[in-house]
Amino acid sequence: MVIFQNVSKIYGSNGRQMAALEDATFSINQKEFVSVVGKSGAGKSTIIKLIIGEETPSKGRVIFGSYDVNKLKSHELPQLRRRVGVIFQDFRLLSRKTAYENVAFALEVAGRPQSDIIDFVPQALEMVGLKDKMLNFPKELSGGEKQRVAIARAMINHPDMIIADEPTGNLDPMNTWEIIKILMKINELGTTVMLATHNKDIVNHINQRVISVENGKIVRDEAKGKYILV
């Protein structure tokens, strides 16, 4: 599903160079639930940005399904991004669209017919428990509700993979567990999930594969991992 081959990402400015990711090699199989853990700035977000083509690697190769990600041209990226649903810490909803329109947008960009939108969008919002707030704008929703809209948007296209970048970073414990439960449910239904987090409790509770990142390097990759960082 996802393959990283000796991938490095080096940011350089004014002659100073900083490696956000160094020589990372790993692969993620279909239907896996992978947690990527590490402190802030360890390189978790860089891994995600490389998968969705928001950044290009300085060295190495990133493969997603049949796509050689760093060889895709700007106009080919949308194709890849419709196969991946991404959930961000800051939700990244379109503020001028309602919850319904935000979710529908993901279908619209894929050119799906109106009948699909009428059928699937309410279903997806119902699944995340927001059916009665469909017509609210993001500013009228709480943090947990916004993140649930983002999840509905991420999974509406039945993507091959859901990537969640610190999805609970801005949420209280109640909402945090709600979101994690939804992600586990999505995974049970057959979608690959990658969760980037620095929340120890969550990772230990999930009890699945854990990739630990430290200073841009992958230091541990365990099938039934725990959050162990010094």
Add this chain to the structure above:
Amino acid sequence: MLINLFRIIKYGFLAFRRNGWLSTATLSIIVLALLVFEGLMIFNVLTKTAVNLLEDKIDISIYFKIDAPEDDILNIQKSLGTLTEVKSVDYVSRDRALEVFKEKHKDDAAISQSLEELNANPLLASLNIKANDPSEYATIADYLDKADFKTMFEKVTYAQNAVVINRLNKIIGVAEKGGFVLIVFLAFIAVLVTFNTIRLAIYSSRDEIGIMRLVGASNSFIRGPYVVEGIIYGFLAAVLSIGITAPIVYFISPYISVFIADMNLWKYFTSNIIGTLFYQSLFGIGLGAVSSVIAVRKYLKV
């Protein structure tokens, strides 16, 4: 494809409606820019009419000696008519001149009486020459000065009017050049202001554009609604600016007629309203659409 187009148009209208204040602000700036244009067009028409009117007033008259035979004068009229610089040559016979003179002074008892006492026609036959271009009077005067039939002339008015004609020529030239420079300059400002306003409006949605890219929207799908919004701005601004100008023109039209007798600004405005609307829309829509494309492009690099 068709469904995408439909969605793009739908989102363009939706954004225009939901952006409320931002739409209003952008729209009013474009209206102002278009008003400048309309003002320039009207200014242009006014100066052109005024200049034409002035040009029409300029001519050269040749007065012939009292004993000059009419046939010779008519021959001269013919030969002058063949000159490329000459637009028209009108012959005014002595009798005709007297008639005009009498008509003009019919209320003046002293003049009528003295004419009767004189018992002969004291007026001279003349040829009134109009040139195609005011700058050609000098050439025509030069030609007349060298002509062999010059001996028949009593006087040629060019010599007296030369200063006035030259000055008018200069004023006409300055008005035309100055008008052109002013139009280019103000048009440039209007374009710049509109472009920057639209850019600012789109700057406020740069994050949204990035999000759309990350959700998998193609560039044309993202750009489309902004272009549609730009087109709506352009069209509405054209209609509004004409709506604002109409009552102003209606109001000032009579005052303009006082200064420029032949000018009926209101009539001109109403008879050209479709054309004006067309050009204004074309300009507004073009500017709105192009500004949007350029402004959005910058934020599509995610």
